[in-house]
Amino acid sequence: MPExxxxxxxxxxxxxxxxxxTIEHELGKCDIENFSDGEIWVKYNSNxxxxxxxxxQSTNPPAENLMELLIMIDAAKRASARRVxxxxxxxxxxxxxxxxxxxVSITAKLVANLITExxxxxxxxxxxxxxxxxxxxxxxxxxxxxxxVFMPFLRQFSIPNLAVVSPDVGGIKLARAYAxxxxxxxxxxxxxxxxxxxxxxxxxIGDVNEKxxxxxxxxxxxxxxFTNAVEALKDAGANEIYGACAHAVLSGDSVRKVEESSVxxxxxxxxxxxxxxxxKIEALTVAKIFGEAILRCYNNESISTLFDIDKG
Numbered sequence: 001m002p003e004x005x006x007x008x009x010x011x012x013x014x015x016x017x018x019x020x021x022t023i024e025h026e027l028g029k030c031d032i033e034n035f036s037d038g039e040i041w042v043k044y045n046s047n048x049x050x051x052x053x054x055x056x057q058s059t060n061p062p063a064e065n066l067m068e069l070l071i072m073i074d075a076a077k078r079a080s081a082r083r084v085x086x087x088x089x090x091x092x093x094x095x096x097x098x099x100x101x102x103x104v105s106i107t108a109k110l111v112a113n114l115i116t117e118x119x120x121x122x123x124x125x126x127x128x129x130x131x132x133x134x135x136x137x138x139x140x141x142x143x144x145x146x147x148x149v150f151m152p153f154l155r156q157f158s159i160p161n162l163a164v165v166s167p168d169v170g171g172i173k174l175a176r177a178y179a180x181x182x183x184x185x186x187x188x189x190x191x192x193x194x195x196x197x198x199x200x201x202x203x204x205i206g207d208v209n210e211k212x213x214x215x216x217x218x219x220x221x222x223x224x225x226f227t228n229a230v231e232a233l234k235d236a237g238a239n240e241i242y243g244a245c246a247h248a249v250l251s252g253d254s255v256r257k258v259e260e261s262s263v264x265x266x267x268x269x270x271x272x273x274x275x276x277x278x279x280k281i282e283a284l285t286v287a288k289i290f291g292e293a294i295l296r297c298y299n300n301e302s303i304s305t306l307f308d309i310d311k312g
Contacts, residue, residue, distance in 0.1 A: 002052045002082045004298045007044070009057030009072055011065040012273040015089060015287060016056035022291035032068065040068050042075045049080040054124075054294050059092035059111065060249070060272060066092065066111065070118040077119035085122040085297060086115055087290060089271035090247050094129040097136075112136035124293050126271055126286060127218045127246035130170070142303055144293060146246035146269050147174075149284050151181055153267070154214070159242065163187050163211045167229045171217055178216050178244075185211070189229050209237035219247035220268075223254030227261040234262040247272050248283070255281070 007028045008016030020027045029045040053076045057069040069086060076084045093107040108129070115123065116138050123137060126144040134141040162184040166175035168191050179186040187206035213233050220226050220243075230241050241263050248268035250258075255278050258266055268276075269286045276283060296303040 002050055004054070004294075005046075005048055005051045005081075006054045006056065006294065007072065007076075009055065009065065009068045011058045011060065011068070012056070012089065012271075014273070015058075015270055015285075015290075018270075018285060018287035019056060019087075019290045019294065022288045023295050030072070032072075038064075040064065040071050042068070042071045044075060044079055047079075048076060050082045052083050052085075052298050053081040054085045054087050054298075056087040056089070056290075058090040058271065058273065059088055060090050061092060066114070070114055073115070073118040073120050083121045084119060085124060085294075086120045087294065088123060088125040089286065089290065091125045091128055091133070094133055097130045097133055108133045109136045122297065124290065124297065126269075126290075129218055142293060142297065144286075144289055144303075146244075146271070146286060147178065147181075148289050149269060149286055150244050150267065151178075153284060154182060154244065159212050159214060159240070161210070161212050161239075163206070163208060163213055165189060165208070165213050165215045165229065165233065167191065167215055167217050167225050174218070175216050178214070182214070184214075187213070189232065191225065191228070204232060204236050208233050211238055213238045213241045215241065215243045217243070217245050219249050219272075220245045220254065220258075220266075221249040221251050223250065223252075223257040226266075227257045227263070230261045230263045240264045243267065248274050248276065248281070250274050250276065 005028045006020050006025055007030045010032055031043045033041045055072050059066040073084055093111045096107040122140045124142045127146050134143055164175050164179040164184050165187040166172045167189050172188055176186055187208055190203040215229055233241055243263055243266040245268050249272055258280055259278050266281045268283050270283050271286055293303050
C-alpha cells in the first residue's frame with residue numbers, strides 16, 4: 001500500500017502540524033526557499049515515489065501562498081507521487097465566484113484551473129464562499145464544514161431563547177441549517193453593498209426583540225458586514241449577540257471593530273493564519289476534522305459524515 005505523506009507550505013504551518021498530530025503522523029520534510037528576487041524554490045527531502053501525498057496550504061493573499069502550493073504540487077507530481085491532494089483550509093480568491101458586473105474576473109474558477117493544471121488529483125477544503133465552487137474543479141473536491149466543530153460546541157454552550165441570523169441573503173441556507181439543528185428561529189438581514197468591502201444594513205426580516213442572537217457566516221474580512229449587523233440587531237431589541245464564523249480573515253482594523261461592537265463573543269476557527277488578540281474572539285481548531293478527512297481519504301473510506309451541514 002502507498003505510504004501516507006503530509007507536507008506543509010508556509011502559509012499556516014501551525015495548523016498543518018496540529019493536523020498531523022491528530023492522526024499521530026509526522027510532517028514530511030520539505031525545503032521551501034525564496035531566491036533573492038522572491039522566486040520560490042521547493043524540494044522534497046525524502047523519496048515520495050508511489051506515495052499518497054497531502055499538501056496543507058491555505059491560499060490566502062499574498063498570492064505567493066497560492067504560487068507556493070502550485071509549485072509544491074508540481075514538484076510532487078514530478079517526483080512520481082501516486083496521488084497528490086491539496087488540503088486547503090482557507091480557499092483564497094473564492095469570493096469572486098461569478099460575473100456580478102461587466103469586465104471582472106471569476107478568480108474562484110481561475111484558481112481551480114491552476115490547481116488542477118498543476119497536477120492535483122484531489123482537493124480537501126472547508127466552507128467555500130459558495131458551494132458551487134466545487135463544480136469549478138475537474139477533480140474530486142471534499143468540502144468540509146466548520147459546523148462539525150461549531151455545533152457540538154454551541155450545543156454545550158447552550159444559548160437560551162436563541163435566534164440564528166444570516167447577515168445576507170447568500171448565507172441563508174447555512175443559517176437555516178444551524179437554526180434547524182439548534183431548534184431556533186431564523187432571521188435574515190437584507191443588506192445592500194454600495195461597493196466592495198462596504199456593507200449597509202437595510203432591513204431585518206424577523207423579530208429579534210429580547211432574543212439572544214447567533215450570527216453565522218463563512219468569513220469576516222473587514223468586519224463591516226458583521227459589526228453593522230450586530231448594531232442593527234441590538235437597536236432592534238436583541239439581548240446577547242454571538243457570532244460563528246469559519247474563516248477569520250480580519251483585515252485592517254476589523255479586530256478593533258469587533259472589540260468596540262456590541263457582540264458578546266465571536267467564535268472562529270483556525271483555518272486562517274491570524275494572530276488574534278481580542279477578548280471577544282475565541283478560536284476553535286479544525287485540525288481534528290482535517291486529520292480525519294486525510295486519514296479516510298488515504299484509506300479510501302467515505303468522509304461524507306464529516307460534511308455535517310448545509311443540508312437545511
